[in-house]
Amino acid sequence: MVTGDVVTGPGPTGTAEPTGGTVATVGTGTADPTARELAWAVAAAVPDPELPMLTLADLGVLAEVGVDGGSGTVTAWLTPTYSGCPAVAEMAADVDRRLRAAGYPDVRVRLRLDPPWSTDLITAEGRRKLAEAGIAPPRPTAAVAAAGPVALTLGPTRTGTATASTTVAAPRTAAAPPVPCPRCGDADTEELSRFGSTACKALWRCRACREPFERVKEI
Amino acid sequence: MSRTSDGGATVHDYTTSTTSTPGTGQDDHVYLSLADAAPGPEGEGRWAYGTGFADPLLGVDTALPPGLDGADLAAYCQMLGDDALVLAQRLIEWCTRAPELEEEVALANLGLDLLGQARLLLTRAGQADGTGRTEDDLAYWREEHEFRNVRLVEAPNGDFAYSIARLLLFATARGALYEALSAHPDPVLAAVAARGVKELAYHREYATAWTLRLGDGTPYSSGRMQAGVDAVWPLLEELFTAHPVELRAGVDPAALREPVLRSLGAVLAEAGLTVPDVPPLATVLGLAGRDGVHTEALGPLLAEFQVLARAHPGATW
Known part of the structure; x- marks a missing residue:
């Protein structure tokens, strides 16, 4: 499920890190894409609070994950579904908790409102899981x-x-x-x-x- | 509107092993304590004391676009946010009173969409005017004359037909406005509007379906629906009357009059109803909702809406 495609999927990657960091290295000294992939894999596995058969990645809510090589800060961007979705806070808290539990000491969760979420962002895997449920x-x-x-x-x-x-x-x-x-x-x-x-x-x-x-x- | 009005600091009260690391970031204290409060990876306890994520614009860039006056943008966001907040409250009043359970769920869902929009817009207002007021400050601690909503949204619910007619008018006009605002120079307002367009389309569809069902139903239901449309129509014009702030910071609502009236006319014609020929509700020396001059209906609504927050300032749950 965690492939380069997914990591570089909805969110822009290869652009400058919004946190202004240098090339990312986490722990093992790997290069930027791998560090980001590792962090993405953790955040992507978080289940949606209201549709727990889906992960936030399946749902298209997880927009991007960035790793700052200098500080080791992991930043995850979420795109909320509906304006009034009451689960946004739970999603943010879960992503934060999972990343910290995975050993990232400094985690930021950010919301990204643009472009707005659409059901078109639900992945093929997500659609399959929905139907299965x-x-x-x-x-x-x-x-x-x-x-x-x-x-x-x-x-x-x-x-x-x-x-x-x-x-x-x-x-x-x-x-x-x-x-x-x-x-x-x-x-x-x-x-x-x-x-x-x-x-x-x-x-x-x-x-x-x-x-x-x-x-x-x-x- | 948020469960923790102080940004979740009270989470600390329930944990003993938490220490935040000074200097590692503004977010850390909340999240660390939350992680400690969870007994297992998916334990129910992980949300028991709130999440600490109270800011609906968490981490969104708050810089003002050049050329846009912060006070104007704030006032404009308050106008739109107050419209959404007050109508959300009216819609939620239908809970336990709607004709069918499904309609209660539907009306509450529409109210939830509007409440979400209000949270974002009021949060943006507090940022843009430099006061740092939160959504809760603005929602719970302003007086009646400080609310900038149009009078259409504060009118009492009336019967189901009146509420549907009001929803049809509001959703049609607000959908058109959000569409225009999707290109607004303020990226936050533009993003709220872009998402709101999709939500308001569902609101309009819901109101349209009921207008058709009642208008094209029995003579009795048609008469009730026509009466609802007639009663709400005098409040429509205010949606197209520009306040100076709207002209400076947003979209001239007068430009929406023609397309909105055309859309409403098509729905009413399909439903076998007539477009009312009634004068708009009078203003007070030219002042109306956008100036903080409201009908007598807003005060009781705010009293009910604000009483808990005012009785227990700073309370969290």
Whole structure:
């Protein structure tokens, strides 16, 4: 999971360290990329507080890890998901704790707001783990956006009194990709509520196997 | 708004083996004690006393962009932050009162988004004006006349249709404003806006769906929805009326009037509702929410919102 690609992935690397340090060496005297990879591996393994089957790297929240060769300071940059995500503080504390436990004496955790987090940053591994846990992963935001402007589709009625007048729909330029059921794989699913147990999830159900499931919604 | 209003220093009270190393950085004391408080690698105790990470702009570069007046930027961030904070409080009032459990969850989620935006904007305001006031200082220790929110967000919730109509107006206008602010010279404000655009799109979609369901439902639901739209409409104009600070530090809201009205008109037409033909709510000698002149609804809202922080100054939990 920890590869050069991941380390140099979302965050800019090879640029000057924001902490103003020299080429990084930690302990073994290795060169900058390796020191950063080692620190990244530690931070990347931290589980997300609300989706513990995912790591912060899977979720795309861990933006960058830098190691200052002079002082040995490790700096980790996190990109929070939603503005009101209540788990940001826990994420920061966990990253800090794990890095210290791994032997880094001086750790800084920083937030990076730009570019904003998107569900497109969830890695393929992250999507696989979500589905495995029964949570439908988000679709690519571009594919959803291509389905047209905000749809004027009404949600389903849950009270069993549906009438014809509850199915107004605005014309779409293209069909949004289906949301297959994470349990049986059937594409015949429907949204129960756009807002679920956490800010990032919606509540859905499968019309084939009748099971409800959660879905990470695109943002 | 944060669990530890003093930056988490009280974490020390619960640990005995912690020593921070002087001179190794401002963050160390909090984190070291936190690490010690955790009994195991994933022990529940690791968050029991708060995390110490109370700053929503932790480590974000706080420098002001050249050419931007700090006081103006602060006032502007307060205006937008107060809008978000006050509407968040109104939305949260729906908990235990919404028609269905799912709607309570939804409205609370929308409120949480707005609260998150308010935290960032008020924190930025305290940085930009040089006072160093925190989000909590600004949220809990300002008086009614110091709040700069538009009157639209402070109006009482009314019935569900009124709340939905208000949300539709606010989310449509604020989404358009955030879109314009994504290119703001202040990188913090631009980043808050860029993320807010995506969140407000969900808010607008939610309000739109309910406007359609009620407006295009039975004659009774349609009448209630139309009444909600009619009642909230006089508060819309204030969103497009520029305060001098907005012209100096932000986006001229008058430029949003046409596209926002067009979008609202399309939703109302689809829902079988009519665009109200009503005059805007009167100002007081030309002053309104952006000047700190509010309706009688804001005082009780703030009293409820601020009472705990004021009754127990500096309390942490």
